[in-house]
Amino acid sequence: MDAALARALYAGAEDIAPLSRAVLTRLVEPSKPVRLPLSEVLVQPLPVAALFLFLLGLAALSGYLAAPAAPDEISVIAELLGLGN
Amino acid sequence: MAADEDRQTMAALAAGDRQAMALLIRRHGPGLRRFLTGVLTTPHEAEDLAQETFLRVWSAASRYDPALASPATWLYRIALRLAIDRNRRTGFRRFLGLEAVPDPQDPQPGAERDLAARQVLARTHQALSTLPGRQRQALLLRAAGGLTTAEIAATLGISPGAVEQLLVRARAALRDITSGELE
Numbered sequence: 204m205d206a207a208l209a210r211a212l213y214a215g216a217e218d219i220a221p222l223s224r225a226v227l228t229r230l231v232e233p234s235k236p237v238r239l240p241l242s243e244v245l246v247q248p249l250p251v252a253a254l255f256l257f258l259l260g261l262a263a264l265s266g267y268l269a270a271p272a273a274p275d276e277i278s279v280i281a282e283l284l285g286l287g288n
Numbered sequence: 289m290a291a292d293e294d295r296q297t298m299a300a301l302a303a304g305d306r307q308a309m310a311l312l313i314r315r316h317g318p319g320l321r322r323f324l325t326g327v328l329t330t331p332h333e334a335e336d337l338a339q340e341t342f343l344r345v346w347s348a349a350s351r352y353d354p355a356l357a358s359p360a361t362w363l364y365r366i367a368l369r370l371a372i373d374r375n376r377r378t379g380f381r382r383f384l385g386l387e388a389v390p391d392p393q394d395p396q397p398g399a400e401r402d403l404a405a406r407q408v409l410a411r412t413h414q415a416l417s418t419l420p421g422r423q424r425q426a427l428l429l430r431a432a433g434g435l436t437t438a439e440i441a442a443t444l445g446i447s448p449g450a451v452e453q454l455l456v457r458a459r460a461a462l463r464d465i466t467s468g469e470l471e
Contacts, residue, residue, distance in 0.1 A: 204431075204459055204462070204463065205427075205430060205431035206431070208326075208412065208427070208428075208431040208432070208462070209319075209322050209431050209432050211408045211409060211411075211412040212322040212325045212326050212331075212409065212412060212413075212428075212432060213318075213321045213322045213325045213334065213409075213432075217318050219313055219314055219317035219318060221335075222313060222317050222321070222335065222338055222339065222342075223310055223313045223314070223317065225339050226309065226313060226339050226342045226343060226346075227306060227309065227310060229339065229343060230306060230309065230343070230346060231306075
């Protein structure tokens with residue numbers, strides 16, 4: 204069964220010349236910098252997500268620091284409900 | 289005997305001998321391709337990942353420690369990690385709708401034979417995909433890679449007894465699914 208399974212998986216697996224040629228060619232070629240397509244960036248979203256969260260935090264902090272001193276929450280709610288002076 | 293030759297090959301690889309790489313590919317290339325074809329969710333990427341595996345072996349050969357694992361175990365462990373990583377990316381691509389369309393069928397002479405081989409591969413792959421991950425990996429390491437029970441245990445990080453259990457269950461399940469087609 205193991206042999207039948209192996210045969211079914213890759214009919215031309217014994218012909219290793221293309222694989223050997225490809226690997227040895229890549230060994231002698233100088234490695235080129237890889238420019239990832241957008242899809243690869245989306246597949247690995249952690250750096251982009253981290254940047255987004257950092258910018259979000261920065262914006263929140265700037266907003267907090269730039270905002271004038273706010274009245275207390277009770278006064279704001281009372282004003283919204285029309286109960287204020 | 290083969291393990292001793294592999295160890296000599298690894299020592300030559302660490303010294304930067306490209307002929308040793310050709311030798312390693314000749315010895316393990318066919319099994320590795322079959323293993324990757326079975327373990328990847330996208331079998332057509334097996335060739336690409338086999339190349340990647342051998343390139344990783346080349347760049348990490350100086351760090352190989354024969355006291356820790358046989359060369360075959362080390363090679364297949366690298367391949368398994370790469371395959372798991374590739375499967376995870378493929379899953380995410382499918383989730384995003386970015387997964388590439390399968391290759392069109394080849395209209396060249398011999399395409400009929402290729403088509404038959406592709407159909408057998410598709411059925412086999414479908415049957416394998418129904419097995420639990422560990423069972424599938426253990427069976428492929430044995431059937432495609434020709435690894436011993438001890439080597440499979442070292443590759444998967446489990447005991448030899450557990451490997452035997454996985455193999456028995458995997459073969460029984462596969463026999464049921466394929467109705468004896470793979471005999």
